[in-house]
Amino acid sequence: MNRGFLDLMFITNNPSVAVAAQDCGVKRIWVDLENLGKEERQKGMNTVKSKHSISDISALKMVVDKSELLVRINPINPDSKSEIDEAIERGADMLMLPMFKTIKEVSLFLQYVNNRVYTNLLFETKESYEIQDKLLEMGGFDEAHIGLNDMHLSYELTFMFELLPNGLVEDMCHKFKYYGIPFGFGGIAKIGEGLLPAERIIAEHYRLGSTRAILSRSFCDNQYEDYNKWKYEFQLGLNQIRLFENLLPLLPESYFKENIEEVKKGVDKVVSIIKAKRNEH
Template identity: 55%
Template sequence: MSLILMYITNSPEVAQIAQKSGVDRIWIDLETFGKEERQKGMNTVKSQHTVDDIKKIKPILTKSEMLVRVNPWNDNSVQEIDQVVSAGADIIMLPMWKSAAEVTNFINSVGGRCKTTLLLETKEAVECLDEVLKNDGVDEIHIGLNDLHLSYGLTFMFELLANGTVEKLTKKIAGAGLPYGFGGIARLGEGLLPSKKVIMEHYRLGSTRAILSRSFCDNAIITDIKEVEHVFTENMKELRDYEGVVAENIESYEKNRIVVQQEVAKIVEIIRRKRNAD
């Protein structure tokens, strides 16, 4: 079974291309609360998406699902969730949750009107995961490596993969019978930690979901729509072909796990040296 792939865009044209290329979920990102402060100075995307983007893109989705990330739980969450459901979300994602109570409030607010996914990206979420997994209204969980590594004061997000944190979490989630994913995937041949190694870790850990990172097709840089279509078609074929290779090479998983640990250690050392030099 191939990974369920998610791509963030509020462009109807790009969404249509992504869907045609085999992307499983088009992601509208409404999260703004606290993001600038958490990721200050980092090369991350700060969303400018709106509820109207859901309304524009949902009608063109015939194969892909509409995933919407709302803001962390707050006083306006019930109203925001109602708007997102009415606009046509198939799945709503709750980010930055820190307690089982927040998850319960979220699940109750969605009220079964669409699917739910939890973005696990705080150490507090890790600490209350056992309690959260008792909630019948959770459909799936995605482990957000970027904010979670910041929450633990780590240097590089894939340290969580190398140090066993992701494996520990996925075993718990799998034990509760829920599907899960983690992090993002760069286009093949790119990424500080090469994307091929990351993909193999997804398969080793039983992950079934991944976000396509900006490097997969950065339409802020590639503005010609024909070029966007070419890049998507090419990159998706390469990724799916490689998944087929990985699925048939189970005996390579353990060796890859060890290589990932070694490469992550090297990357962390390089980053620390650079920071010290600066």
């Protein structure tokens, strides 16, 4: 089976889960150190708020030998330099900067990393969108990711995938492509699952030129304590994604135009459901 076009990432600090993921072709194992301000921003939301620690990098580095180790650090703060230095010393292959709002924050991040590892900017605030042009002109970073969850909160929207039909993601993607910056956005559930079917989202990744996505936690059921069961879960889910990806180059342009309309209908439906539930309380 062909690999597909998406480099897939999974967030975990469990070495056995990480090995199962990489053995099934997950490109990046993601250690999530970000905790500053996250609880307040995403309070009450069904999102993953990790309890990872910097020592997890060392533990994963001992077993992750085929996938890359991506580490999301905290937003720029007085301890950023020491956190970045330690993450690199412990074996991070790429560092990701979240929640930035200014050119200065990005400049400090790049200065602290000093070309020792690859860098990824996580665009997830309205301010980051507003300075995208300046950052692309400045350059110096390797990749970018659009964080739909915090970005939609930043714009006070109801559902993170509203950012697809409203044009913001498309605008950002066009600019990344123009400057030759590899990019991705959001995450994807298993085929046939998710508030918005994963197939719709993957087709948008393909249309917009995105080559990175985060796998949702549904790809690994943490009730298991067995490598083989974890590997089975990953392999089954990834095989379905790859089969669908391999169909996309064969589809006519009309399919993607229709898909955009279906995404909009699906988003409107989810927004209506969420607002109705909020009104009940």
